[in-house]
Amino acid sequence: MAAGLELDHLTITLGDRRLVDLHQTVAPGEVLSVMGPSGSGKSTLLSVLIGRPDPGFDVSGRVRLDGRDLSGLGPEARRIGLLFQDDLLxxxxxxxxxxxxxxxxxxxxxxxxxxxxxxxxxxxxxxxxxxxxxxxxxxxxxxxxxxxxxxxSAPRALLLDEPFSRLDADLRRQMRDFVFGRVRAEGIPAILVTHDLEDAVAAGGKVISPLGEVRQTGRPA
Amino acid sequence: MPAIPRNRVTLLPLAPLLTLAVLLVPVGAGLAGVLAPAFGWFPALGGESLSLGPWRALLAWPGLPDAVWLSLFTGLGATAVSLLITVMICAAWQGTRSFGLIERALSPLLSVPHAAAAFGLAFLIAPSGWIARGLSPWATGWERPPDLLITQDPLGLSLMAGLVVKEVPFLLLMTLAALGQVPARRSVLLAQTMGYGRMAGWVLTVFPRLYVQIRLPVYAVLAYSCSVIDVALILGPTRPSTLAVQVLEWLSDPDLGLRFQAAAGAVLQLGLILGVLLLWRLGEHVVARLGCACVRMGHRMARDGAMRALAMALALIMALAVGLGILGLAVWSVAGFWTFPDLLPDQFTWRNWARQGDGLARIAVETAVIGAVATGISLILTVACLEAEYRHGLRPSTRALWLLYLPLIVPQATFLIGLQTLAIGTGWTGARAAVIASHVIFVLPYVFLSLSDPWRSWDARQGLVAASLGAGAERVLWRVRLPMLLRPVLVAAAVGFAVSVGQYLPTLLIGMGRVSTLTTEAVALSSGGDRRLIGVYALSQTVLPLLGFALALALPAVVFRNRRGVLDRG
Incomplete structure (x- = not known):
């Protein structure tokens, strides 16, 4: 049983259009970057991972967190933390x-x-x-x-939804270091969703599209 | 901003001032008109010196403590329960598809006049009402209506129920309007990802921010519930009744000397409401403290399935109570002989309607005319205010919003009595115009509240485009803005019309019995207990505002049947 966040042949389709097709495991302390332009299915992926899929989408495959199948669980039972681009304090x-x-x-x-x-x-x-x-x-x-x-809130995994896009360049660099540093220190798997290549590369992990095409392989942390 | 022709004198900037005067002068004059007799000054009745006599008489009335207690208990109770149910419904279901269902089930209740809803509820829960009939004789063994005091119970529980079924839809609508300013969906989601239940997440993260926005409507509900008269006459206890009802009784007593005591009672009513508002404000602080304590402990309250089901059940019960109540009114209005415990009358007949014939038609027309004129005046003032705001940047402050709510918070039972006193002095009672003027005081705030949001969110660039094509400000208003906003304007008018149709006290006090509407007639019938007649009048009272709403929705759909963009926007 694998530790980490496992997307097991996760596909999301809308009508006959395939938006997401991922088969990946994110290890504890690792950041997987999912990169693509807006409308490419990134936010749909997040809503599925969080347990609040939008109606109308067909989802197949499984999501496991530390070996536990998350199917059918609502957001309150998944223990997946969420960070938006607004701080929402x-x-x-x-x-x-x-x-x-x-x-x-x-x-x-x-x-x-x-x-x-x-x-x-x-x-x-x-x-x-x-x-x-x-x-x-x-x-x-x-x-x-x-x-x-x-x-x-002691999440077992973290989803980062464009968390740096509202910050200016200087702050952005500091905040990236802070966030990715904390993720490594806490040893939890994280998925970063972004349309910014620089953010994705700075995460230090694999960079892929929502359809699973590899843009960049992870460099050793 | 579009240019205003320089050579024309424009009165538009005066509109906000005029509107405030229309709202505040009557309230102020009414308060003065009730304070003077409360301290013995009423020259027409021989009171030419100040004295505490009226207060002594009031305090000597043995029913006073009970009446005051009853007003407080039912008013506070109805408000707290209404707010609680509203919060439960939103916390449990807001943002889901089921919430749309609840919204559709509850929003029509808004147009039902308070009196009609109260009659409907009374017909449902009375010992000979539909609930008792449905359970008899198989479950209860009753062959005759039981001798139980269900409506007009001494604790005022049925009065509270009658208020709650009407106030929850109102508070729900106000909450929905305020939701746009709070990132509710994401806040709840965030709380849920931390393990909170949906309801706990909503109450802890969304409600505190929403409450700030709906505070004034809540205060209006509180003041209304503590001083309501028509619902209390129908569902409230007697001997003693609530303070407001008692004051009205003294006022209509043939012994004119009781008017002094009535005035003192009306001032006490005002004091009571100020006290209750203060108490509520303190309650807000206590609840906020409790909420923060709850946050600091971090309890997740994730198992809220039962509570969510309860919230849904409450919403449906309320929709059913009013819906079946109205149906009950309809059935009684065409009922011939109807034996207990049959669910339906033995015969149906139009006789109850036919007997009223001309009288009913005349009163319905009177009601519609008063409502239409009061709504028209309110609409003109509202549009003038909003247009002045747009053209001259006269944006009202939060404090001005308080002023808008003033006629809804100062109890009708207080300042209308003063207004009546003044009107008697100037010989202006009993005139239809005076009744219309008194209706405007209550119609205007609602028209303003429902039109201001759509008016302000209109895309001002449309006006710029029109102006750049050479249209003056007037032309932009009449040819672009008003047509585009036709639907919200008509809906605001329908809201105002419904408010006017539902008014009881202004018609009664200012009309002095010479102007009657469907509402005053229906409420006057309540003591007689002729259900067929009550059914006829209360149903007519319900149908009239519904016609207004139907027209408001149908007209734009016809006018703009080939203009989907307008309808989508509105």
């Missing part, structure tokens, strides 16, 4: 509460939970930001909080 909660929202309830006790949140903030170089209103943070800070929030 909840504006009615403080930075700390945004993180607490993600932290599983199995981490019990006020001090233990606070310690985990503080550690996460520290890892994002945002120590002491717990009480802040998200609206007072810079774009880069918000993006880091969003990633830490995602990771705090």
């Amino acid at each position: 909840f504006p009615h909660l403080s930075v700390g509460e945004n993180l607490a929202f993600a932290l599983p309830s199995t981490v019990k006790g006020r001090t233990a939970r606070q310690a985990r949140i503080d550690a996460a903030l520290e890892a994002a170089e945002l120590a002491g930001f717990a009480g802040r209103d998200p609206a007072t943070l810079s774009g880069g800070q918000r993006a880091r909080v969003a990633l830490m929030r995602c990771l705090l």
Whole structure:
């Protein structure tokens, strides 16, 4: 039984048009980049992986996470984290509460939970930001909080939906290093969906199209 | 922005001011007109010095504590339950296909007047109503209607039910309108990927942001529920009744001296509502605290299948309650002899309708005329305001929105009594024009609220294109914007018409019994208990606004039958 995220002959078709055809395994700590122009089926792939397929699409094949078949499971049962291009921090909660929202309830006790949140903030170089209103943070800070929030929910895999496309060049480079660094450090498999070759290459893994054509093989990390 | 001809004096910039005056002057005057007699000043009745006499008389009335308690309990209860059900429905189903079904089932209820819905519900749940008939005698053993006090129960539960079935569709519509400003789908999805149940995710991430947008409608529901009269006359307890009903009773008493006491009661009603609003505001803080505490603990509440099913069931029960209620009205209106526990009458007859004949037609026409004129005035003011906003950049602030809601939050039972007092003083009562003017106060906010969003989201580049082709601002308005927005304009008109048809207190107080509408007639029949007659009037009262909505939907479809682009947009 393989650890990691396994797409087992996953095909998605709309009518007679094939949008996605993937047979890949993403190992823990590895990033698979799926690259293609908009309308090429990237977002359909994400919605299928997340467990919320759009009606009208035909899906065949299986998705397994650490050996567990995800068929029929909703997003709340899959343990796949999701990072959008907008940070989607909840504006009615403080930075700390945004993180607490993600932290599983199995981490019990006020001090233990606070310690985990503080550690996460520290890892994002945002120590002491717990009480802040998200609206007072810079774009880069918000993006880091969003990633830490995602990771705090202890996902077994990560989906990155164009997470850098809203950032300017400098920030983009920093954020890439931060995100891919965290993915390697946490040892979870990740799929990056992007239309930007630079992002895809920076992920350091294999780069393929939604139909499985290899654009670039992974370089050793 | 299109140029305005310089040589023409334009009154358009004054429109917002005029509109605010139409809304606020009556409220202010009405408050003054009720405060004065509440402290003994009413020269026409010999009250020429200030005194606390009216208050002493009010406090000496032994039913006061019960009446106040009843108003608070039913008002707060109905609002809390309505909001809870609305939130449950949205949390469980918003963004799914089933939600479309719920929307289609509940939105027609909006056009049903409160009184008609209350009568329908009463006919359904009364001891001789359809539910009892359906269960008798096989399940209950009843051969005759049981001697139970179901409607007009002393706790006011049926009154609360009557309010809830009407307020949930309203709050749902308001919530839907506000949803556009919150990334609801992605927020819930994000919460779900972290393991949260759909309902928990919606309540914790979407609702706090939505509530800010629907706060004013919620306050309007709260104020309305605490001071409602027509529904309380039909479903509410008697002896004591709610404070608002009692005030109306004193007001219609032949003993004119009771008017002082009534005025004091009306002022107390206002105080009560301010208190309840304050209490609700505190409640908001408590709930927000609880929500944050919940977030900090991180409970996922992922198993919400049963709750989601319950939410769906509640939505269907409400749609059924009103739908079957209206059907009940229809059946009673054509019922001949009808024995208990038969589900249908022994004979059907048109006699109940025929007997009303001319009288009914005259009152229906009166109702339609009042509604049409009040709606027309409201529509003109609304379009003028929105056009002034577009041409002159007179964008209203959030505070102005509060002013728009003022006539919906200050209880009718308070300021209309003051207005009536003033109207008596100036001899302006009993005139149809005065009744129409009083309707405009309540129709205008709804027309404005339903038209402002589509009006503002109209693509202004269309106006630029027209202007660059040489069209002046007037021509852009009449030839481009209004035709393109025909459907929302007509829907806003239908909403306003429905609000006017449903008005009870303004017609009663300002019309002084000389102007009657289907609503005042139907409610007046409630004490008599002639179900066939009630069926005739309450059904007519339901059909009239429905005709308005049917027209609003059919007309654009006919006018633009070969212009799919207009219909898709609207």
